[in-house]
Amino acid sequence: MSAKESGANLVQALKELNLKWNEARSHWHDHKAQQFQRDYLEDLPDHVQRTMGVMQEIDVLLKRVRSECE
Numbered sequence: 756m757s758a759k760e761s762g763a764n765l766v767q768a769l770k771e772l773n774l775k776w777n778e779a780r781s782h783w784h785d786h787k788a789q790q791f792q793r794d795y796l797e798d799l800p801d802h803v804q805r806t807m808g809v810m811q812e813i814d815v816l817l818k819r820v821r822s823e824c825e
Contacts, residue, residue: 757814758810758811758813758814758817759810759811759814761810762806762807762810762811765803765806765807765810766803766807769799769800769803772796772799776792776796780792
C-alpha cells in the first residue's frame with residue numbers, strides 16, 4: 756500500500772469517525788461529551804491534514820529511492 760493510499764484510508768476513517776461521533780452526540784449531551792470532543796476530536800482534522808502532508812513527502816522520497824536503486 757502506498758503512502759497515498761494510506762492517506763486516503765486515514766481521511767476515510769476520519770469521515771466515518773465524524774459520522775459516528777455526530778450520532779453519539781445526538782444521545783450524549785453532558786459535560787463529559789464536551790470534554791471528550793475538546794480533548795480528542797477538535798484537533799484531529801488538523802493532525803490528519805499534517806499527517807497527509809508528511810505522508811505525501813514520504814511517498815515522494817520513496818519513489819526517488821526506488822528510482823535511484825534501479
